[in-house]
Amino acid sequence: MAATIRDVAQASGVHVSTVSRTFSAPHLVSPATRNRVLAAAESLGYRPNRAARALTTGRTHNIGLIVADISNPFFPPLIKAAQAHARLRDYHVFVADTDEDPLVEEELIQTLAKQVDGVLLCSPRLNNRTIERLAADVPFVVVNRRVRGMSSVLMDVGHGARLAIAHLAALGHRKIALVAGPKASWTGGEMRKAATATAAETGVELVTIGPNAPTEQGGLAAVRDVLAAGVTGVLAYNDLVAIGLIEGLEEHGVAVPGQVSVIGVDDVVPGRFNRPRLTTVAMPTSAAGRAAVDLLLSSVSADEPATPALMTLETSLVIRDSTAPPP
Amino acid sequence: MAATIRDVAQASGVHVSTVSRTFSAPHLVSPATRNRVLAAAESLGYRPNRAARALTTGRTHNIGLIVADISNPFFPPLIKAAQAHARLRDYHVFVADTDEDPLVEEELIQTLAKQVDGVLLCSPRLNNRTIERLAADVPFVVVNRRVRGMSSVLMDVGHGARLAIAHLAALGHRKIALVAGPKASWTGGEMRKAATATAAETGVELVTIGPNAPTEQGGLAAVRDVLAAGVTGVLAYNDLVAIGLIEGLEEHGVAVPGQVSVIGVDDVVPGRFNRPRLTTVAMPTSAAGRAAVDLLLSSVSADEPATPALMTLETSLVIRDSTAPPP
DNA sequence: CTGAAAGCGCTAACAA
């Protein structure tokens, strides 16, 4: 069995509370005993049991990270960065996938609540009311979403969408489709607003197609409507949708970017390997993961009910080969 | 504050142990009181604290999942499947990324040990002796590695490598390079053995290049040696290396598959979008994730020190566009 | 600076 604090106490001839102190408040212990305790701990391979510690301190040193779909290439860089950043601060990370299902998301948050000091909600599918209710149980930081009274990390996809539409307009496109994603997506809403405004300013006609699943399948499924709409340019909900769209378009004998230009969002790895290489709005996912952890941990370690912070990260347009002037 | 078992006991007029029973052994409680307790729990929003429960039962209902690099596209499907499978069994999953660093890996395992019932080690970089030592603290299941006395889930990459070499031989290639990955990789060793044997059988000459990083960079870095070796076919350590290789080859004006054929391993998403679309050895990563969770949980729930199980999953060769007859 | 004692939320014998 693994060594407990009692074993160490016995081995070093002190009381358990002294052992406890040498780990959680070393300055309250004389150097001599401290070294004795440390030596005993070392030789027994003792490590404080974090869960037991959490029971008295109320700090688990764990955080939860909830994403819609781990295998959506948008998330892994965020997960990786968040996890690495958390580790530096001595935090472990529960990662959970909701399969894009709000019910699963809610259940997950509730069962996780007691085991974590806070949770990172990435692009949640839950409605605001539910999120606010759950916030009574555990602190949240939401990513790519705004919820009243809650800290959030936002990637300014609106800015990216403006750049995207302006890019298409500058190339000479006059009729553009916005191929939307899931209905409840904050990102989708921002894109819509920004695209609509920029379309109006640049005098291009904008049609919206969707909602669609945020996947290659979703893109494939939207092909018919895109064709029917008679547009020469498309801004897709994300890169996966864009890739599916391109695939479907080419199956219908429509060349990209020859006849239709396509822009994605996310700048996900597969988009870089796609042919044509995808023009896309790059999202700062790693930075967002780190920022979210920082926000969460600072709100957790604050004594007062920290004022919610808002952090907006910039996006940019990466022009590659999937956009060109209209035929 | 969140409700505790005591609040529920008070609200329903029973002792805490009765509340405890209605959650962990409902059949020991009369339907009448059970309903009363459940109702009280419901209205208070009570959820048992899993960490506190773990303290007495010794079961945390958490598992650890340690991978070398979350953003390597090989891992997300495995993580997703493992996590989903664990959730069905009411388990939460800590995910940790070691950044391919054995020291980080070891430290992670030790700090995680007390908070989990077991850990899934995916393609660990640790040496066997260290793994065996750590196994005293916490049960392991290793993926794509064999360690004495430990359950493992293996993907039969040797079989895939044989198919790959045979495929190249059948196309007429007479001199082939194996572009290796990290030195300590079990997968790499299996590939090497199988490739060597099959090369001998089919009378092709095999040269080994590496070790290389298991990334696009690694592939790019190996280009010079591949060119110098004068081969017409390559089996790369994984798809990422293959993609880097192809990129580098084409920068040097060498056409793939026109002048050199390249085969990857993993069947990762970017390989499907690469041009030429990558011929590759497909790994059953999702199935492996599920199998690993099953193995871990069955060994955890067994009372005796379960006999280590070995589970081997099949791989297959997916022929796409990066292989062709030699010039 | 160190020890004693209480208690975090829960479960598990043991009695009743």
Add this chain to the structure above:
DNA sequence: TTGTTAGCGCTTTCAG
């Protein structure tokens, strides 16, 4: 069927 009691591993007053 239910209550009582002890205790999981640790921290945290409070004394000394």
